[in-house]
Amino acid sequence: xxxxxxxxxxxxxxxxxxxxxxxxxxxxxxxxxxxxxxxxxxxxxxxxxxxxxxxxxxxxxxxxxxxxxxxxxxxxxxxxxxxxxxxxxxxxxxxxxxxxxxxxxxxxxxxxxxxxxxxxxxxxxxxxxxxxxxxxxxxxxxxxxxxxxxxxxxxxxxxxxxxxxxxxxxxxxxxxxxxxxxxxxxxxxxxxxxxxxxxxxxxxxxxxxxxxxxxxxxxxxxxxxxxxxxxxxxxxxxxxxxxxxxxxxxxxxxxxxxxxxxxxxxxxxxxxxxxxxxxxxxxxxxxxxxxxxxxxxxxxxxxxxxxxxxxxxxxxxxxxxxxxxxxxxxxxxxxxxxxxxxxxxxxxxxxxxxxxxxxxxxxxxxxxxxxxxxxxxxxxxxxxxxxxxxxxxxxxxxxxxxxxxxxxxxxxxxxxxxxxxxxxxxxxxxxxxxxxxxxxxxxxxxxxxxxxxxxxxxxxxxxxxxxxxxxxxxxxxxxxxxxxxx
Numbered sequence: 488x489x490x491x492x493x494x495x496x497x498x499x500x501x502x503x504x505x506x507x508x509x510x511x512x513x514x515x516x517x518x519x520x521x522x523x524x525x526x527x528x529x530x531x532x533x534x535x536x537x538x539x540x541x542x543x544x545x546x547x548x549x550x551x552x553x554x555x556x557x558x559x560x561x562x563x564x565x566x567x568x569x570x571x572x573x574x575x576x577x578x579x580x581x582x583x584x585x586x587x588x589x590x591x592x593x594x595x596x597x598x599x600x601x602x603x604x605x606x607x608x609x610x611x612x613x614x615x616x617x618x619x620x621x622x623x624x625x626x627x628x629x630x631x632x633x634x635x636x637x638x639x640x641x642x643x644x645x646x647x648x649x650x651x652x653x654x655x656x657x658x659x660x661x662x663x664x665x666x667x668x669x670x671x672x673x674x675x676x677x678x679x680x681x682x683x684x685x686x687x688x689x690x691x692x693x694x695x696x697x698x699x700x701x702x703x704x705x706x707x708x709x710x711x712x713x714x715x716x717x718x719x720x721x722x723x724x725x726x727x728x729x730x731x732x733x734x735x736x737x738x739x740x741x742x743x744x745x746x747x748x749x750x751x752x753x754x755x756x757x758x759x760x761x762x763x764x765x766x767x768x769x770x771x772x773x774x775x776x777x778x779x780x781x782x783x784x785x786x787x788x789x790x791x792x793x794x795x796x797x798x799x800x801x802x803x804x805x806x807x808x809x810x811x812x813x814x815x816x817x818x819x820x821x822x823x824x825x826x827x828x829x830x831x832x833x834x835x836x837x838x839x840x841x842x843x844x845x846x847x848x849x850x851x852x853x854x855x856x857x858x859x860x861x862x863x864x865x866x867x868x869x870x871x872x873x874x875x876x877x878x879x880x881x882x883x884x885x886x887x888x889x890x891x892x893x894x895x896x897x898x899x900x901x902x903x904x905x906x907x908x909x910x911x912x913x914x915x916x917x918x919x920x921x922x923x924x925x926x927x928x929x930x931x932x933x934x935x936x937x938x939x940x941x942x943x944x945x946x947x948x949x950x951x952x953x954x955x956x957x958x959x960x961x962x963x964x965x966x967x968x969x970x971x972x973x
Contacts, residue, residue: 691937
């Protein structure tokens, strides 16, 4: 038997060719079937067990992984009572690595449908068009389990030595990974000493280079409800005397946010941007320029015969990057107490309820923010209305550890080999609760947090797509980084 080649001997041209073939001949078909299954996360499908969709996508992924016959791979579906299941695979090391492990992470649960899809598209109706696979969950991030195995398979094909590799694929990420801590605790000994985490659940600044996520915002969410009546009454009879629940809602929210600027008022919701992140934001702004804000589907209106697009909060690329990654921001993501427009009569509504989503800087404690929000919003309600805030979840953000020299060199080499450009560094506005858990559990691990969610890919919204050519190159880049581990 031939001895394994040196760790850095992966042929990048051959790797991309064969990884691309795997995508074309197998992974695309699997993801097309995956998109058809409405495997919504438990937060959006309380009856997820009865539905069986999470079970279906997990079993389908397991069946495909086993069919690849990766040498030395062991796989199982792990279940803890009352929790969503996880998929665990393990591939033994082919070289001495001091007991170190590579942990590959992804998830198979999905966000709900949302509306506004193009007439020929739909969340559960996959369509492949111009290199993009449309449908819910393909990019966020159903592809991760398949891409991870394809990357490992290429290491095996080329006989490249590698450390021990473990894969953990969960089904509760879009619900804040509520079940994951229990699995990390139960599987702690089996995971081992993790030296490199590869998380494919993040984004990309463009589709022209490899992007490493350097930070993630946290999130505090909940439902704010304002009640002024026990039932609706005729607006002509009561308005002016009975205060509108919506007006009270506005007054209460003014305690939290300056509506003119969008700035969050509590000082504890803010933090200073570290110097290295500020420098990286400037460098990334120089690469992306106006695309930082032009990537979004801005509304436009007719203004005196000319079309004018809606404007962002800033057109300075550096500030735009920092606003979406290091500043707290409030969004209203749902509402209750409103009839549909066609059903809205002359009735003063008894209550207004908003689902609030507060994105927090990476270094701010999300749980503390939820408690502060509750006190701020509920105390001394206008007109003694019944105002309640029920927190639905809190997940603190994440700031990546310092990049080890070998890791930085490996990222740059992989980006140059597969994209012809250096690796980019970018903070992301989303939240991946797993990263804080892993940084706490494995403080010495390097974190390769990356993904396919580039411009207009629109995760969670309408017309979500997976950029397949980028996914192929990312898969090959992952293989190359693993091969370069010291």
